[in-house]
Amino acid sequence: MDLQNTFYIIGIICMTLYTLLLIAIVVLLFYIKNKITEFYTILEEKIETVKEVIYHPKRAAATVGTAVADVALNQAEKLIKNNKRRI
Numbered sequence: 001m002d003l004q005n006t007f008y009i010i011g012i013i014c015m016t017l018y019t020l021l022l023i024a025i026v027v028l029l030f031y032i033k034n035k036i037t038e039f040y041t042i043l044e045e046k047i048e049t050v051k052e053v054i055y056h057p058k059r060a061a062a063t064v065g066t067a068v069a070d071v072a073l074n075q076a077e078k079l080i081k082n083n084k085r086r087i
Contacts (some may be wrong), residue, residue: 053060
């Protein structure tokens with residue numbers, strides 16, 4: 001094997017590796033872009049929730065109160081069922 005063939009082989013290997021590296025970088029950029037978009041969407045939803053609480057505190061309090069009452073009623077129902085089984 002002479003020197004010219006050695007340089008050709010090294011060139012082909014380098015071009016192949018650089019092509020694979022370029023493809024990996026492009027895929028990584030798309031992945032990062034999707035993650036940033038997902039984060040931005042979640043952040044916008046949280047900002048909308050905070051705005052809703054700030055601008056409509058009565059509605060937010062009613063929603064929280066309803067949720068708490070629902071959980072309390074479910075727990076009371078479970079306790080009543082457990083007590084009936086024991087009797």
